[in-house]
Amino acid sequence: xxxxxxxxxxPADRARTGRMIVYGxxxxxxxxxxxxxxLFPDVRSGQVAARICIFIVLAASYDLLIGYTGIVxxxxxxxxxxxxxxxxxxxxxxxxxxxxxxxxxxxxVLAAIVLAVLIGVLxxxxxxxxxxxxxxxAASVMAVLASQLSDFTGGEDGIVxxxxxxxxxxxxxxxTDDGKVAKLLGVSMNGKIAAYYFVFLSCLALFYVLNRIVRxxxxxxxxxxxxNDLRAEAIGYRVVxxxxxxxxxxxxxxxxxxAVWAVWLRYTGPETTFSFAIMIDILLMVxxxxxxxxxxxxxxxxxxxxxxxxxxxxxxxxAEATSAVPVLPQLLDPDRWLLWLGLLFILLxxxxxxxxxxxxxxxxxx
Amino acid sequence: xxASTLFARVGGVNALPVLLMxxxxxxxxxxxxxxxxxxxxxxxxxxxxxxxxxLSLVFGLMDVLNFGxxxxxxxxxxxxxxxxxxxxxxxxxxxxxxxFLALFTAIGVASLFGxxxxxxxxxxxxxxxxxxxxRQILITIGALIVAEQIILATWGGNPVAVPxxxxxxGSFIIGDISIEIYRVFAFGLGLAVFIVxxxxxxxxxxxxxxxxGVEDREMVEALxxxxxxxxxxxxxxxxxxxxxxxxMWAGYQGLISGALGGELMILVFIVVIIGGLGSxxxxxxxxxxxxxxxxxxxxxxxxxxxxxxxxxxxAILLWRPWGLRPALKL
Numbered sequence: 001x002x003x004x005x006x007x008x009x010x011p012a013d014r015a016r017t018g019r020m021i022v023y024g025x026x027x028x029x030x031x032x033x034x035x036x037x038x039l040f041p042d043v044r045s046g047q048v049a050a051r052i053c054i055f056i057v058l059a060a061s062y063d064l065l066i067g068y069t070g071i072v073x074x075x076x077x078x079x080x081x082x083x084x085x086x087x088x089x090x091x092x093x094x095x096x097x098x099x100x101x102x103x104x105x106x107x108x109v110l111a112a113i114v115l116a117v118l119i120g121v122l123x124x125x126x127x128x129x130x131x132x133x134x135x136x137x138a139a140s141v142m143a144v145l146a147s148q149l150s151d152f153t154g155g156e157d158g159i160v161x162x163x164x165x166x167x168x169x170x171x172x173x174x175x176t177d178d179g180k181v182a183k184l185l186g187v188s189m190n191g192k193i194a195a196y197y198f199v200f201l202s203c204l205a206l207f208y209v210l211n212r213i214v215r216x217x218x219x220x221x222x223x224x225x226x227x228n229d230l231r232a233e234a235i236g237y238r239v240v241x242x243x244x245x246x247x248x249x250x251x252x253x254x255x256x257x258x259a260v261w262a263v264w265l266r267y268t269g270p271e272t273t274f275s276f277a278i279m280i281d282i283l284l285m286v287x288x289x290x291x292x293x294x295x296x297x298x299x300x301x302x303x304x305x306x307x308x309x310x311x312x313x314x315x316x317x318x319a320e321a322t323s324a325v326p327v328l329p330q331l332l333d334p335d336r337w338l339l340w341l342g343l344l345f346i347l348l349x350x351x352x353x354x355x356x357x358x359x360x361x362x363x364x365x366x
Numbered sequence: 367x368x369a370s371t372l373f374a375r376v377g378g379v380n381a382l383p384v385l386l387m388x389x390x391x392x393x394x395x396x397x398x399x400x401x402x403x404x405x406x407x408x409x410x411x412x413x414x415x416x417x418x419x420x421l422s423l424v425f426g427l428m429d430v431l432n433f434g435x436x437x438x439x440x441x442x443x444x445x446x447x448x449x450x451x452x453x454x455x456x457x458x459x460x461x462x463x464x465x466f467l468a469l470f471t472a473i474g475v476a477s478l479f480g481x482x483x484x485x486x487x488x489x490x491x492x493x494x495x496x497x498x499x500x501r502q503i504l505i506t507i508g509a510l511i512v513a514e515q516i517i518l519a520t521w522g523g524n525p526v527a528v529p530x531x532x533x534x535x536g537s538f539i540i541g542d543i544s545i546e547i548y549r550v551f552a553f554g555l556g557l558a559v560f561i562v563x564x565x566x567x568x569x570x571x572x573x574x575x576x577x578x579g580v581e582d583r584e585m586v587e588a589l590x591x592x593x594x595x596x597x598x599x600x601x602x603x604x605x606x607x608x609x610x611x612x613x614m615w616a617g618y619q620g621l622i623s624g625a626l627g628g629e630l631m632i633l634v635f636i637v638v639i640i641g642g643l644g645s646x647x648x649x650x651x652x653x654x655x656x657x658x659x660x661x662x663x664x665x666x667x668x669x670x671x672x673x674x675x676x677x678x679x680x681a682i683l684l685w686r687p688w689g690l691r692p693a694l695k696l
Contacts, residue, residue, distance in 0.1 A: 118680075122683050122684065129431045129499050132433075133635040134639065136631075136632065137632050137635055140632045141632075141673050144673070145673060149669070280507070283504070330520075333519070335523075336515050336518070338511055339511075339512055342508050342509075342512040345504075345511070346505055346508040349501055353501060
């Protein structure tokens with residue numbers, strides 16, 4: 001048989017092209033993040049790049065729950081916040097040392113594990129939908145506690161502290177002969193670069209771990225549970241144990257991401273960690289990117305971050321253009337960008353439940 | 367006689383709110399503040415019951431969890447506030463009849479809005495995703511985001527003051543005990559709604575069908591009843607009750623902001639989980655417990671008031687994983 005005798009299979013071709021596009025885009029994003037300080041040297045872009053790194057880990061670990069295992073949790077920012085507050089309180093109390101980061105980070109991770117086990121054992125026994133409600137209640141209580149126990153957490157104002165000396169802008173990583181900060185491709189090699197690469201490499205490592213998990217036998221069991229938990233149980237997998245352990249894994253990764261975020265930001269408050277708005281952001285990112293695909297998280301995060309900046313600008317222009325019409329300017333106000341994103345989200349869940357990456361790769365809806 | 371039969375003889379789980387009141391009395395110490403707190407707790411519980419009953423029934427009947435439920439609460443509160451602001455003459459008048467007319471117009475318009483919006487929500491948002499929990503949660507969250515943004519666009523981000531009818535201001539004074547009139551009114555309205563719901567569910571044919579549907583939907587469908595149509599009705603009534611609860615809450619608080627729906631939703635979820643899904647008796651029980659405990663703890667340990675409800679929920683889940691009085695065990 002020759003090659004020409006094999007009938008071509010257009011859907012498979014299209015899926016292959018789609019997969020190439022998705023992985024190509026994700027690869028480009030990865031490269032852009034890797035060289036972000038050189039490609040986008042201004043401060044604001046650096047901030048956005050670090051935020052994207054952190055949120056890729058956060059969204060991917062959330063996808064492990066919602067996309068791979070089919071459990072809906074609203075407590076993901078709670079674990080994120082625990083990691084961040086652990087590091088923040090340690091850095092504030094013990095001074096800017098690496099020991100403080102390690103100690104605070106481990107304390108945050110430990111708290112996340114304890115809470116995740118408690119919530120999982122208490123409520124994963126009953127239906128998944130029950131679990132969504134319990135996590136929502138737990139997360140909001142934690143958010144209130146963080147803003148009320150102001151002796152420890154700084155209340156609404158949060159905690160300001162300094163990171164280890166290596167990350168301070170005054171630190172010289174490379175020096176020229178006359179003792180000044182050396183420049184590489186026009187970018188000063190100071191502590192800011194070190195801080196960014198600390199964030200980037202930590203996030204890369206965590207993202208790699210997540211990818212290993214979903215490709216491991218554990219990942220396959222999780223997908224089996226998502227597709228049909230009764231059958232998985234009947235085959236002999238202990239569904240509750242698997243659900244609880246994946247919830248704990250996701251919690252630990254979220255807490256670690258929170259710890260890195262706290263080191264980068266040098267500020268931790270309820271708004272940057274515990275707020276429900278962040279939870280909604282993560283949910284939108286995962287669903288827009290594509291549930292059940294790790295690259296989907298990457299694409300979703302970048303789209304949401306770009307939307308946050310550019311959709312607002314676009315809407316501001318549109319609001320000015322329609323200022324003569326009665327209701328439109330209020331609806332097009334830049335602060336109302338979530339309104340349009342919400343509508344987009346509803347349409348996406350209706351028509352493309354697999355999200356951008358899932359639809360392109362034809363993973364099919366569940 | 368062992369402890370569990372004694373517990374069952376004094377009323378079982380139904381006696382829990384009374385038990386809580388009795389325990390709270392020596393802790394609080396002063397009789398007059400205990401009465402004030404108890405009345406506040408009961409009134410708050412009844413308002414939360416209004417919001418929670420619909421959610422619980424909708425879930426029980428059709429296995430639909432509506433995260434957008436809090437949007438009806440917020441809309442109810444803001445619409446009632448706007449209606450009351452439109453009728454300053456009636457609200458400020460010393461005539462009891464005009465006061466009541468204004469109040470009932472506001473609550474009525476809010477509930478009517480809930481009814482209509484509930485119909486729209488059920489047809490457009492929820493119907494396409496029956497029996498798919500994940501997409502249900504996602505899509506109702508999406509609708510919640512949109513609804514909250516519409517509220518922000520309509521009423522702005524600043525807190526809105528709610529004018530309260532003159533006759534509901536002030537308190538009854540009995541000895542050294544003072545009881546706010548509005549709280550008594552809220553309690554009475556909630557109780558009336560509960561009685562009506564109870565009678566409809568237990569004494570009418572439609573109620574019979576609803577209860578049968580909660581127990582076993584497929585069997586009711588197999589017997590030839592259109593449960594979908596019934597469900598739209600339940601959804602609309604549930605949304606209207608949420609809006610009514612929101613309207614009452616607006617009057618209770620006096621100052622409302624866009625975050626109100628989200629804050630109350632947490633309490634509503636806790637109530638539904640504590641009470642057990644699908645039963646209005648459970649919702650009432652859960653709501654009274656949450657209301658009372660919230661007020662007692664806010665007095666005794668101010669910083670723990672919300673956390674106390676969370677602890678209550680955890681304790682009850684450990685004791686009874688399906689809630690206190692579930693109509694169905696999942």
